[in-house]
Amino acid sequence: MDKHYLTPLFSPQSIVVFAGQADDPDRLTSRARVLHQALRAQKYTGTLQFLDIHTTGTLADLAQTGADLAIIALPPQEVAAALEIAGRLTCRSALVITSGINADGAAELKRIARREGIFLLGPNGLGLQRPHLQLNASAAGPMAKPGSLALVSQSGALTASILDWASKNGVGFSSVVSLGPNTSVDIAQVLDFLANDRQTQSIVIYLEGISSARRFMSALRSAANAKPVVVLKAGRRPAGNEAAQTHSGAIVGSDDVFDAALRRAGAVRVRSFVELFSAAKCLASRYRPVGNRLAIVTNGGGPGVLAADWVNEIHLQLGKLSPESSSALKPLLPELASLCDLIDLSEEATPAHYKAAIEAAGNDRQIDGVLAIFSPKEGVDASEVARALADVKRSMGKPLLSCWMGDASVVIGREILNEAAIPTFRTPEAAVGAFGNIASFYQNQQLLQQTPPPLSTLAKPDIEGARLIIEHVLAERRKVLTEMESKTLLSAFHIPVTQTILARSATEAMMIATQLGFPVALKIDSPDISHKSDVEGVALNILNATGVRDTFTEMMQTVSRLKPNARINGVTVQTMARAKRGREVCVGLVTDDPFGPVIAFGAGGTMIELIDDRAMELPPLNQFLARHLISRSRVAETLGAWRGASPADMNALEQILLRVSEMVCELPQLREMDINPIIVDESGAVAVDARIVIDNAPQAINGRANPYNHLSILPYPARYEQVWPLRGGGEYIVRPIHPDDAQMLQEMMSHLSQESRYFRFISSIVELPPSMLARFTLIDYDREMALVAVFKERRPGANGEALETERIVGVSRYVTNPDQSSCEFALVVADDFSGKGLGSRLMLSIMDVAREKGLSEIEGLVLAQNPGMLKLMKGLGYTIKPFAEDPDFKLVTHTL
Numbered sequence: 094m095d096k097h098y099l100t101p102l103f104s105p106q107s108i109v110v111f112a113g114q115a116d117d118p119d120r121l122t123s124r125a126r127v128l129h130q131a132l133r134a135q136k137y138t139g140t141l142q143f144l145d146i147h148t149t150g151t152l153a154d155l156a157q158t159g160a161d162l163a164i165i166a167l168p169p170q171e172v173a174a175a176l177e178i179a180g181r182l183t184c185r186s187a188l189v190i191t192s193g194i195n196a197d198g199a200a201e202l203k204r205i206a207r208r209e210g211i212f213l214l215g216p217n218g219l220g221l222q223r224p225h226l227q228l229n230a231s232a233a234g235p236m237a238k239p240g241s242l243a244l245v246s247q248s249g250a251l252t253a254s255i256l257d258w259a260s261k262n263g264v265g266f267s268s269v270v271s272l273g274p275n276t277s278v279d280i281a282q283v284l285d286f287l288a289n290d291r292q293t294q295s296i297v298i299y300l301e302g303i304s305s306a307r308r309f310m311s312a313l314r315s316a317a318n319a320k321p322v323v324v325l326k327a328g329r330r331p332a333g334n335e336a337a338q339t340h341s342g343a344i345v346g347s348d349d350v351f352d353a354a355l356r357r358a359g360a361v362r363v364r365s366f367v368e369l370f371s372a373a374k375c376l377a378s379r380y381r382p383v384g385n386r387l388a389i390v391t392n393g394g395g396p397g398v399l400a401a402d403w404v405n406e407i408h409l410q411l412g413k414l415s416p417e418s419s420s421a422l423k424p425l426l427p428e429l430a431s432l433c434d435l436i437d438l439s440e441e442a443t444p445a446h447y448k449a450a451i452e453a454a455g456n457d458r459q460i461d462g463v464l465a466i467f468s469p470k471e472g473v474d475a476s477e478v479a480r481a482l483a484d485v486k487r488s489m490g491k492p493l494l495s496c497w498m499g500d501a502s503v504v505i506g507r508e509i510l511n512e513a514a515i516p517t518f519r520t521p522e523a524a525v526g527a528f529g530n531i532a533s534f535y536q537n538q539q540l541l542q543q544t545p546p547p548l549s550t551l552a553k554p555d556i557e558g559a560r561l562i563i564e565h566v567l568a569e570r571r572k573v574l575t576e577m578e579s580k581t582l583l584s585a586f587h588i589p590v591t592q593t594i595l596a597r598s599a600t601e602a603m604m605i606a607t608q609l610g611f612p613v614a615l616k617i618d619s620p621d622i623s624h625k626s627d628v629e630g631v632a633l634n635i636l637n638a639t640g641v642r643d644t645f646t647e648m649m650q651t652v653s654r655l656k657p658n659a660r661i662n663g664v665t666v667q668t669m670a671r672a673k674r675g676r677e678v679c680v681g682l683v684t685d686d687p688f689g690p691v692i693a694f695g696a697g698g699t700m701i702e703l704i705d706d707r708a709m710e711l712p713p714l715n716q717f718l719a720r721h722l723i724s725r726s727r728v729a730e731t732l733g734a735w736r737g738a739s740p741a742d743m744n745a746l747e748q749i750l751l752r753v754s755e756m757v758c759e760l761p762q763l764r765e766m767d768i769n770p771i772i773v774d775e776s777g778a779v780a781v782d783a784r785i786v787i788d789n790a791p792q793a794i795n796g797r798a799n800p801y802n803h804l805s806i807l808p809y810p811a812r813y814e815q816v817w818p819l820r821g822g823g824e825y826i827v828r829p830i831h832p833d834d835a836q837m838l839q840e841m842m843s844h845l846s847q848e849s850r851y852f853r854f855i856s857s858i859v860e861l862p863p864s865m866l867a868r869f870t871l872i873d874y875d876r877e878m879a880l881v882a883v884f885k886e887r888r889p890g891a892n893g894e895a896l897e898t899e900r901i902v903g904v905s906r907y908v909t910n911p912d913q914s915s916c917e918f919a920l921v922v923a924d925d926f927s928g929k930g931l932g933s934r935l936m937l938s939i940m941d942v943a944r945e946k947g948l949s950e951i952e953g954l955v956l957a958q959n960p961g962m963l964k965l966m967k968g969l970g971y972t973i974k975p976f977a978e979d980p981d982f983k984l985v986t987h988t989l
Contacts, residue, residue, distance in 0.1 A: 102185075295373045300326045384461040389411070479509040547758035580593055815938070838901055905936055918936070
């Protein structure tokens with residue numbers, strides 16, 4: 094069970110091939126001919142047999158041993174029969190590279206594969222390559238050079254183009270996977286395998302579409318947590334949504350949502366396939382987390398200025414030496430060198446000058462990365478300068494990139510840089526862009542680490558009251574809430590709104606306005622009018638009762654004329670927001686296909702579409718994510734002290750975003766929302782207008798009744814937190830794990846006895862490597878769960894006072910199996926807490942979670958020489974039996 098379930102597909106030890114007879118080329122499909130050539134072009138390390146589906150004499154013999162992988166490249170009408178035979182041969186996986194199979198044919202292949210228990214990749218893709226296995230099971234051309242980069246592509250044509258480009262640029266691969274549009278093993282499952290593949294250090298993806306946002310985000314987050322992932326996506330500018338009923342829905346395209354999803358997953362998006370590999374090359378260096386301050390070391394002012402301009406263009410910062418670093422470096426450089434902004438070494442720069450400047454920048458805390466630019470100069474050897482960079486690189490912890498400009502005179506220098514694993518580029522802009530990808534990667538990794546709960550720590554909202562309002566509107570067969578209903582919904586979640594009362598006559602409007610106090614605003618109230626200003630349905634700053642009466646009458650007449658079929662409830666009267674220097678912002682919600690609800694923030698007011706200022710984030714949010722969302726908008730620049738106005742209350746804005754996140758999590762009926770404008774100043778924020786669109790809640794995924802099935806990223810499941818008494822006195826908390834537990838988990842691991850470590854990991858591992866630690870603490874709560882037992886203890890502090898510290902003393906976890914109906918568990922308890930009931934409690938708790946998820950069975954492997962664990966399993970009612978694949982283990986199972 095330690096091998097990934099897709100190992101038979103991607104690392105097969107035995108293969109059978111259904112591709113016709115190589116000695117009868119006239120009857121082979123074009124892909125079959127290419128496949129025959131590819132498989133015979135190198136020595137595959139495993140067992141390889143070619144079969145004809147019309148000859149069954151060898152099937153009985155083969156069926157005795159089976160095969161890991163069946164490769165099928167037959168005409169479309171023969172593929173199903175070949176897959177049936179693969180099932181009879183007990184093949185565990187199948188690769189179909191036949192093209193021209195329609196959706197119905199692909200669905201039939203999926204049914205056969207599901208019935209036979211086969212993992213099916215294809216049809217209509219180009220296949221796969223695993224260079225380190227000498228396996229070219231593809232129609233994509235010659236075998237790629239071995240390397241540590243994995244390529245996953247949804248375009249066969251682009252796969253072949255990328256491989257051709259890579260062969261001429263020295264780029265090697267651990268895996269190349271070409272996915273067809275109807276494959277059963279989808280991109281999410283491929284990513285899940287690559288995240289655990291030791292041969293793969295970074296992953297590049299060409300993406301055209303996804304079938305399941307939840308599965309894609311789960312796999313992408315897991316992969317990006319383990320290794321760098323770079324994505325190139327087609328279709329950046331889809332047609333707009335003309336049917337959108339709110340401002341947010343009208344101006345947000347799905348590509349913006351995809352950007353937000355990638356950021357939250359910790360991946361990096363690029364715009365061209367050349368940039369795809371430069372980003373992967375930089376990120377594979379696994380530099381420590383950095384900021385966005387790039388220092389530029391150059392021997393020519395022009396190239397340095399071009400680089401600095403591009404730093405500004407892509408919103409990085411120019412890294413500048415501190416005064417102390419400048420003072421220490423200046424005597425070591427030529428007299429004409431300048432250290433003001435750029436580190437311009439002048440035309441007299443030698444290799445020693447480059448080395449001194451890069452070392453100074455590398456040691457300066459104000460700088461996050463260094464770009465060295467070399468322009469050919471008479472009397473200066475480009476290769477010697479490159480060797481100086483290679484020397485510095487060995488002791489430098491920050492990203493070091495290079496730009497060797499020119500052609501023939503710098504070729505050897507570029508080769509030296511490549512051998513030293515220093516990314517090198519031909520233009521300053523390309524080099525700066527590559528550093529931008531590094532900065533984006535580590536910034537997105539911060540977003541990946543956030544695991545907010547569905548409800549914030551603010552006062553609990555009136556969720557039931559909000560649901561009653563939505564049920565009432567849906568019962569009336571309406572989908573658009575009136576302003577009054579929308580504001581009531583916001584108030585249920587404690588979002589400040591202007592006091593608003595509905596008037597049905599001019600006299601009633603006068604009385605309400607007098608009670609509220611002038612000035613007031615009047616707005617038409619109609620479920621059929623999305624944008625009130627477009628029909629002259631908004632009047633502001635009305636100062637007296639006469640003005641209210643006349644405005645009411647005129648507004649009703651105008652709106653009735655412009656919208657004769659609109660249902661009009663009346664006119665709302667509300668107090669004017671009195672902020673003299675308030676800024677107008679908008680918080681919105683859009684529902685994307687396939688990512689679901691997305692929260693938007695930006696400039697508000699009546700010119701919202703023209704300004705087109707929108708930053709996006711997938712829910713749920715916490716304060717870190719809310720603050721990051723605000724900072725990405727253009728309107729953020731006006732929220733500080735601005736033209737005599739005091740800084741806006743950022744805490745109030747963040748709280749509104751957290752409240753909207755709560756609404757999105759708890760009310761799956763929400764489809765679109767505009768809270769526009771929100772007036773914010775130094776004293777707080779208030780929602781002046783709001784419009785909400787709803788619909789019936791989406792159906793449960795896989796039939797599971799999870800209240801957050803409408804979200805692409807599941808919130809932290811705080812509902813599983815429980816406090817339990819400890820046998821012998823005291824108590825402990827059982828709760829789901831989160832990324833902040835990494836250090837405590839490592840400490841628990843380091844204190845385990847050698848025997849306990851061996852029982853859990855089947856090795857003498859002393860501490861968890863960073864990749865495994867990240868994998869264990871940042872999990873997808875939909876397909877897996879890890880519960881930790883946390884014990885609080887008091888320890889003496891440095892000054893003698895008692896300090897309360899937390900300690901993880903036990904962990905239970907399960908991972909859902911590919912059949913989606915069973916799961917595999919693991920358990921470990923600290924040695925000094927053994928025998929206190931933690932193991933039983935952690936197992937019962939993890940079983941409860943699995944049962945709630947709709948899983949039917951839980952299973953695990955226990956070493957036969959681990960009597961304590963076997964006794965615990967027997968006491969919990971597990972069935973214990975031998976494990977057929979390894980006599981050193983027992984298979985323990987329990988029906989949920």
